[in-house]
Amino acid sequence: MEAIVIAGGLGSRLRPLTDRRPKHVLPVGGVPFVLHQLTKLAAAGVDSVVLATSYHADAFAPVIGDGSRLGLRVSYVTEAEPMGTGGAIRNAAGELRSGPDDPVVVLNGDQLSGHDLVAQVARFEQSAADVCLHLIEVVDPRPYGCVPTGLDGAVLEFLEKSTDPVSSQVNAGCYVFRRSVIDTIPPGRVVSVERETFPELLRARRRVIGHPDSSYWRDVGTPEALVDASADLVHGIAKSPAYLSRPGERLLQAGAQVADPAGVHGGSVVGDDAVVQAGAVVEGSVLMPRSQVGPGARVVRSVVGPGATVGARTSLHGACVGDDAVVGDDCALGPGVRVACGAVISQGAVRRSAP
Ligand code: GDD
Ligand code: MG
Numbered sequence: 001m002e003a004i005v006i007a008g009g010l011g012s013r014l015r016p017l018t019d020r021r022p023k024h025v026l027p028v029g030g031v032p033f034v035l036h037q038l039t040k041l042a043a044a045g046v047d048s049v050v051l052a053t054s055y056h057a058d059a060f061a062p063v064i065g066d067g068s069r070l071g072l073r074v075s076y077v078t079e080a081e082p083m084g085t086g087g088a089i090r091n092a093a094g095e096l097r098s099g100p101d102d103p104v105v106v107l108n109g110d111q112l113s114g115h116d117l118v119a120q121v122a123r124f125e126q127s128a129a130d131v132c133l134h135l136i137e138v139v140d141p142r143p144y145g146c147v148p149t150g151l152d153g154a155v156l157e158f159l160e161k162s163t164d165p166v167s168s169q170v171n172a173g174c175y176v177f178r179r180s181v182i183d184t185i186p187p188g189r190v191v192s193v194e195r196e197t198f199p200e201l202l203r204a205r206r207r208v209i210g211h212p213d214s215s216y217w218r219d220v221g222t223p224e225a226l227v228d229a230s231a232d233l234v235h236g237i238a239k240s241p242a243y244l245s246r247p248g249e250r251l252l253q254a255g256a257q258v259a260d261p262a263g264v265h266g267g268s269v270v271g272d273d274a275v276v277q278a279g280a281v282v283e284g285s286v287l288m289p290r291s292q293v294g295p296g297a298r299v300v301r302s303v304v305g306p307g308a309t310v311g312a313r314t315s316l317h318g319a320c321v322g323d324d325a326v327v328g329d330d331c332a333l334g335p336g337v338r339v340a341c342g343a344v345i346s347q348g349a350v351r352r353s354a355p
Contacts, residue, residue, distance in 0.1 A: 007109030008054030016322030029233030086191030108173030114216035145171035231267025
C-alpha cells in the first residue's frame with residue numbers, strides 16, 4: 001500500500017521554532033515528528049511513501065533518507081511554491097504506482113494519532129468508498145474541518161474552520177483515497193482539499209465515508225500542543241512505534257547533563273547535549289539539543305529551542321524560546337510569549353503575554 005504525507009506548510013503557529021526548519025522535523029518525545037508518522041504507516045502495512053514538501057524541503061532527507069531504515073521506500077516531491085493541501089496531494093500522485101482502484105493513504109504531516117489505520121482501510125474497502133476520513137470528537141471544533149455524518153457513516157458536509165460548527169465531529173487529517181479520485185484534483189494550481197475537493201466530491205454525490213475513532217489524537221501545530229504531545233509520549237499516554245523508551249517522568253537524551261534529575265519531570269525531554277543546572281525545575285517541557293537552563297530556573301510547559309539559554313532563576317510558563325536566543329537571569333516570561341531566534345532578553349525582564 002502507498003501513502004502520501006503532506007508536509008509543506010509554513011508552520012506559522014510554531015514560530016520561531018519553524019523559522020529554520022519545517023515543523024515536521026521538530027522533536028516530539030525526542031524524535032523528529034515525521035518519524036512517528038512514517039513508523040505508524042509502516043506498521044499498518046504501507047511500504048511506499050511520497051513526502052509532499054515545500055517549506056524548508058531540504059530538512060527531510062537528513063532525517064529520513066530513502067526510508068529503508070524504517071522498512072519503507074520514501075520519495076520526495078517538492079512544490080516550488082506551496083500548492084495547498086489538495087495541490088500537494090495531486091503533485092505527489094505523479095510518484096504513485098498504485099492502480100486506479102487501489103487505496104492510497106493520505107496524512108496531514110502534523111498529527112500524532114493512535115487510531116487503527118488498518119481498521120480505517122478495512123472500512124474504506126467494505127463500504128466501497130471513494131474517500132474514507134478519520135474523524136474525531138473535539139470540544140472546540142472551530143480550528144478544524146467540521147464533518148457531520150449520517151447514520152450510515154456517510155459524510156454529509158465538510159465545513160473547514162467554521163465559526164459556527166454544526167457538529168463536534170471533525171476531520172483528523174488521515175484519509176484513504178481511491179487513487180482514481182486523487183487524479184481528479186486539478187493539477188498545476190493551488191487547491192485546498194478541505195475547502196474545494198471534499199465539498200466538490202459531496203456535491204457530485206461521490207461516496208465519502210467517515211471513520212470515527214476515539215483513540216489518542218493531537219495536531220502538534222502549536223507550541224502548546226507540541227509540548228503536550230511530547231509529554232504524552234514520555235508518560236506513555238500516547239504510543240508511537242518511533243518512541244522506544246519506557247514510560248516515565250522524563251527523557252534524558254544522549255549527552256544531556258542534568259544536575260538534579262528529580263527536578264525534571266512532567267514528561268519533559270532534555271535533548272542531546274542540553275544542560276540543566278542545580279536547583280532548576282523543568283516540568284512538562286521540551287529542551288532542544290544544546291540548550292541550557294541556569295541554576296534555580298523554572299521552565300513549565302515551555303519549549304527551549306536548540307542552543308538557547310535560560311538564565312539563573314528565570315521562569316518560563318508556556319513560553320517558546322527560539323534557536324540560540326538568550327533569556328537573561330531573573331526574567332519571567334508568561335503564556336504565549338515567543339523569543340525570536342538569536343534574540344537577547346536582558347536580565348530581570350518580565351513579559352506576561354505575547355507582545
Ligand atoms: N506540501 C504542502 N503544500 N503541504 C501543505 C501545504 C502546502 O501548500 N499546506 C499545508 N500543508 C501541510 C502542512 O504542513 C500540514 O502537515 C498539513 O498540510 C495540514 O496543514 P495545517 O496548516 O496544519 O492545517 P490545519 O491544522 O489548520 O487544518 C488541517 O488539519 C486539521 C486537523 O488537525 C485540516 O485538514 C483540517 O480540516 C483538520 O481538521
Ligand atoms: Mg495542523
